[in-house]
Structures are given as C-alpha cells and as structure tokens.
Amino acid sequence: FDGHARQILIDNRFRHLYVSDDAGYIHHYDIGNLRSPQYRGAVQVTDSGHVSEMVLLNGTVSIIAGTSDGQIRQYFPVRDARNQHDLTHIRDFARYEAPITHIEAEHSRRGFLVGDERGNLGIHHATAAADVFDAAKTEGPLARIAISPVNSLALFADENHQLQVASVSNRHPGVSFSSLWQKVWYEGSSQPRYVWQSSAGGEEFEPKMSLVPLTVGTLKAAFYAMLFATPLALMGAIYTAYFMSPKLRGKVKPTIEVMEALPTVILGFLAGLWLAPFVENRLPAVFSILILMPIAMLAFAYLWSRLPERLRSLVPDGWEAVLLMPIIILVGWICVTASPYVEILFFDGSMRQWLTDNGFTYDQRNALVVGIAMGFAVIPTIFSIAEDAVFNVPKHLTQGSLALGATRWQTVVGVVLPTASVGMFSAVMMGFGRAVGETMIVLMATGNSPIMNFNIFEGMRTLSANIAVELTEAAVGSSHFRVLFLAALVLLAMTFVVNTLAEVIRQRLRKRYGNL
Structure with missing residues (x-):
C-alpha cells in the first residue's frame, strides 16, 4: 500500500494482521496460510487525519482505533457471502477534542481506557457501546496509561513522569439498556442480533445477555398454551354450567379441578x-385430531338433533x-392408526422431513408440545372460574329469556354470556398469568433454546425457566446474577401490566352489563 505503516497488530490465532498507515486507513491481511498471505482490503x-493508536481488545478479535482528530471506532472481521472475512466498522464512541495518544484494553472484558493529547482520560465498553467515564486527569499530555488485571485500578503518567493511581469502580460496564433490549453486533456475528448466552468454556468468552429472546419465549409459551386451553376451558365451562345435568356436573367439575393438583414437574x-x-412420530395424527375432532363432534350433534324424539328421550336431559x-x-384411534399412511400418501413418508425440506425447523421438544402440556395445566384454572361465573348468573334472567320464547342457545348467547363475561374474562387472565409464570413444564418440555421466533415446531427459553436453570450457577454479585434478578423483575412487571389491563377491561364490562 502507499504511505508509511504506523502500527502493526496480529491476533492471538495468527489468522489476521492489521496495519495502520499515515493516510487514515487500516489494512487487513489474512495470514492463516503464512506461505501465501492474502490482502483482504x-x-x-478518518479522512482528516491518521490512525494515531489502535489496540486489540480482550480476545484479539475487535480493534479499537483512535485518530488524530479525536475519533474512537471499533472494527472486527465479519464473514461475507463468500465466507471470507472483511474488516467492518461496528460502532463509534464519544469523540475527544484532542488527538488520541493512548488506548489500553482491559484484561478480562471488552472495555478499554483512552487518553488524549490534553490529558483527558476516558473509560469505554465496546459491547454496551457505553462511554463510562470521561475527565481531565493531567494538565498536559499523558505519557502512559495502564489498568490492573482485575480492572479496579488505573495508572497514568504525565510527561513529567509523575505517576498517578485512580481507583475504578466499574463492575458492570457490559450491562446497559442497549445490551439488554436492543440488537447488539457481537464478535463473530454477521449482523446485530438479540442473543442470550451467559456463559461458555473459554476464558475470552463475551457474555451475551439480551432479555428480548427470554421475553419473546415467555410470550410464545403462554400464547400456545392459551391457544390450546382457552377454547376447551371456556366451552366446557359453558356447557357444564348451563346444559349439563346437576348430577353429571357434580362429577365432571371436581374431576377437572383435581387436575390442577397434579404437580407440573410430573x-x-x-x-x-x-x-x-409421540408428537414427533405421529405429527399427522396430532393435526388430524385438532381438525377432525371438532368436525366429528359437530356432525354427531347435528345427527342427534335429527333423530326422532322417542329415541332422544331415551337419554336423560343433560x-x-x-x-x-x-x-x-x-x-x-382412527387418526393415530392412519397417521403412517397419511405420511406416506401426502408427505413422502415423513412429515418432519417434509417440514424441514420446506424451510420449517423442527425440534422434538417444541412449542406444540409445551402448548398441549401447559394447556393441560391451565385448563382447570380457567374452567373453574368461568364455570362458576356462568352457573351464578341470576336464574330470573335465564328464566325470563326462556319465558319470552328464546331457545336455550339464544339465552346463552344473549343473556348468560354477557352477564358472565366479567368472570370469564377474569378466568382467562388468571390462566394467562399461570402460563406466563410456569417453570417446570417449559423447563422439561422444551430445548431451552433462546431463539427469536414464534415457530410452533421450535422451542423457546422463558424468563422463569432461565432463572431456575442459571441462578444457582451465577456468581453472587456478578453481572449475570444481577441480570437474572432483573429478569425476575421483568416477569413481575409483565404480570402487573397484564393484570392492570385486565382490571380496566373488567371494570368496563361490569359497567356495561351490570344492570342486566
């Protein structure tokens, strides 16, 4: 290249070599094969000066470059579409008013110290894009800066060779609003992402603690559980309270309520x-049951209504x-038995492979399994409260409707449901709160993968399950430990917001239907 080299850096894997020149450029060489190094560009x-200082951060992946016009920028190699590494600009930090003369990387984190020509000292953190500290420490230029191995002491010397020591209290620089709730461009990634990965085996590992995947996973698990449980519980409650005979109701309701006593760990x-x-091996059966079961029940109900009265009278009312x-x-039984033949006929012998071929990732422990299992746990809560709400509708309302010529179904739709809507809505909100806070089912029935999608065939990691898994392993007082408590606070806030919204809606429903 044209110009003069000012500084040379090599990563600890001897894969990348970086050279800064006096024209404001950093040149990147791939030296993985020392016999034939490649110039990567x-x-x-800067276009108004030169790179006055650059350093490799902990892990020797990121470069922090300081310029003669006071800019601080971060770069690291990013894979392109050809699977080649290109040095890429990632983020900028607060600009200094004087040329950057010194940059010192912290020993165990992605933080660094910066000194400029006027004696200003700054502390920054790369991943959090945080400007932690900035103050004038000497009257003239800094001659040397350093930081202790545990990042608790900063040493700096001026041009008169006077050494000063400063105590640094900066225990959690990697935790910020942006690192918790916004996309972060991590080393080794091709683009900014939401990632939760709190630990790994290497000493140079950078914790990734975005709460977004955990929050999305919590909502995903609750959504599929409610999708499965709400229709069954509400429809069952309406039928049990209004259409079922008292004797049969006395057996059905306690049986369903006993389901709630079953430990969720079981x-x-x-x-x-x-x-x-079972679901993985019989996917067609699962979806066939979800589709054919309601159709079969409606068809049976229609045929039953068409039978002669003398035959229907053989079965007691309710x-x-x-x-x-x-x-x-x-x-x-038909759906399960026919499942292999359906797979052969429509899915080339394997529905799971067919889903994969069509771009759907399938995990054995997924949201479908969680929805069924957690729905089974939520149904008793919704059913019990909703059934009580429907059953306790004043009798004079239903009897008055029937006396005016309305059918039982018209009475349910026009009188019972509006009157019981407050209680039924409360039942759904109680079920949602139970689903949001559920721990053991999602812990054992999912892969605990903190992914960011609502694919029913993939798993998730929820806030509650993450706390249960990682809290015992987190070092007390560490950033990881504190973020887990923050996750618990987020879970509490979610429940509080949902309950507050539910209360507002309940009050409006009560005002609307309270005079019936």
Whole structure:
C-alpha cells in the first residue's frame, strides 16, 4: 500500500494482521496460510487525519482505533457471502477534542481506557457501546496509561513522569439498556442480533445477555398454551354450567379441578419423555385430531338433533355429552392408526422431513408440545372460574329469556354470556398469568433454546425457566446474577401490566352489563 505503516497488530490465532498507515486507513491481511498471505482490503478510519493508536481488545478479535482528530471506532472481521472475512466498522464512541495518544484494553472484558493529547482520560465498553467515564486527569499530555488485571485500578503518567493511581469502580460496564433490549453486533456475528448466552468454556468468552429472546419465549409459551386451553376451558365451562345435568356436573367439575393438583414437574416429565416423541412420530395424527375432532363432534350433534324424539328421550336431559366419549375415542384411534399412511400418501413418508425440506425447523421438544402440556395445566384454572361465573348468573334472567320464547342457545348467547363475561374474562387472565409464570413444564418440555421466533415446531427459553436453570450457577454479585434478578423483575412487571389491563377491561364490562 502507499504511505508509511504506523502500527502493526496480529491476533492471538495468527489468522489476521492489521496495519495502520499515515493516510487514515487500516489494512487487513489474512495470514492463516503464512506461505501465501492474502490482502483482504482496507477500511478508512478518518479522512482528516491518521490512525494515531489502535489496540486489540480482550480476545484479539475487535480493534479499537483512535485518530488524530479525536475519533474512537471499533472494527472486527465479519464473514461475507463468500465466507471470507472483511474488516467492518461496528460502532463509534464519544469523540475527544484532542488527538488520541493512548488506548489500553482491559484484561478480562471488552472495555478499554483512552487518553488524549490534553490529558483527558476516558473509560469505554465496546459491547454496551457505553462511554463510562470521561475527565481531565493531567494538565498536559499523558505519557502512559495502564489498568490492573482485575480492572479496579488505573495508572497514568504525565510527561513529567509523575505517576498517578485512580481507583475504578466499574463492575458492570457490559450491562446497559442497549445490551439488554436492543440488537447488539457481537464478535463473530454477521449482523446485530438479540442473543442470550451467559456463559461458555473459554476464558475470552463475551457474555451475551439480551432479555428480548427470554421475553419473546415467555410470550410464545403462554400464547400456545392459551391457544390450546382457552377454547376447551371456556366451552366446557359453558356447557357444564348451563346444559349439563346437576348430577353429571357434580362429577365432571371436581374431576377437572383435581387436575390442577397434579404437580407440573410430573406434567413436564411426561411431556418431555412421552408426549414429545409421540408428537414427533405421529405429527399427522396430532393435526388430524385438532381438525377432525371438532368436525366429528359437530356432525354427531347435528345427527342427534335429527333423530326422532322417542329415541332422544331415551337419554336423560343433560347427559348427551356422555354419548360423545365413544366418538372421541374412535376419532382419536382412527387418526393415530392412519397417521403412517397419511405420511406416506401426502408427505413422502415423513412429515418432519417434509417440514424441514420446506424451510420449517423442527425440534422434538417444541412449542406444540409445551402448548398441549401447559394447556393441560391451565385448563382447570380457567374452567373453574368461568364455570362458576356462568352457573351464578341470576336464574330470573335465564328464566325470563326462556319465558319470552328464546331457545336455550339464544339465552346463552344473549343473556348468560354477557352477564358472565366479567368472570370469564377474569378466568382467562388468571390462566394467562399461570402460563406466563410456569417453570417446570417449559423447563422439561422444551430445548431451552433462546431463539427469536414464534415457530410452533421450535422451542423457546422463558424468563422463569432461565432463572431456575442459571441462578444457582451465577456468581453472587456478578453481572449475570444481577441480570437474572432483573429478569425476575421483568416477569413481575409483565404480570402487573397484564393484570392492570385486565382490571380496566373488567371494570368496563361490569359497567356495561351490570344492570342486566
């Protein structure tokens, strides 16, 4: 290259070599093969000066470059579409009013100290894009700066060779609003991302503690659980409270409420070890049941209504639901038995492979399994509260509706549901709160992968499960430890916001239907 080299850096893997020149450029060489090094190009750091100082941060991946016009910039190699590394500008830091003369990297973090020609000293953190500290420490230029191995003491000497020591209290520089809630461009990544990866085996590992994947995972688990549980629980509550005979209701309601006493660790154990492999091996059966079961029940109800009155009178009023049990068992058995043949006929022998070929990632422990298992745990909560709300609708309202010629179904839709809507909405919110805070089911029935999507065939990691897994391993007082407590606070805030919103809606419903 043209010009004169000012500084040369080599990473600790002897893969990348960087040369700064007096024209404001950093030149990048790939020296992985020392016999044939390759020139990978140059990046312009400044167009109004030169690179006065540059240093490799801990891990020797990122470069921090300071310029003669006071700029501080971070660069590191990023893979392009050809799988080649190109040196890329990542982020800028606060600009200094004088040329940068010294940069010193911290020993165990992605932080660094900066000194300029006027004696100003600054502390910055790369990942958090944070300007932690900035103050004038000497009257003239700094001759040398250094930081202790535990990043608690800063040493700087002026041009008169006077050494000063400053105590540094900067225990959690990597935790900021941007690192927790915004996309961060981490070393080795091709673009900014939301990532939760709190620990790894290497000493040079950089913790990645974005709470966004955990929050999304919490909402994802709750969404699929409520999608499965809400229709079953509410419809079951309406039928049990209004259409079912008192004797049968006295058996059904306690049975469902007993389901709530089943420990969630048992549900999670069964979901992870039995339900997940079952769903994986019989995917067509699962979706066939979800589609055909309602159709079969509606078809049976229609045929039952068309039977002669003398035949229908053989079944006591309110006991019709018992007749559905053989239908449910038969449809389930047909779907499971026909599943292999459906796979061969429509999915080339494997629905899971067919999903993969069409761009859908499939994990054995996924949101579908969690939705079924957690829905099973949430149903008793929603059912019990909603059933009480429907059953306690004043009798004079329903009897008045029937006396005016309305059918039982018209009475349910026009009188019972509006009156019981407050209680039913409360039941749904209680179920949602239970789903958001659930720990053991999502811990045992998912892969605990902190991913950012709502794909029903992939897993997730929730706030509560993450706290349960990592809190015992986090060092007391560390950034990781504090972020886990912050995650608990976020979970509390989510529940508080949802409950507050639910209360507002309940009050409006109560005002609207309270005079019925």
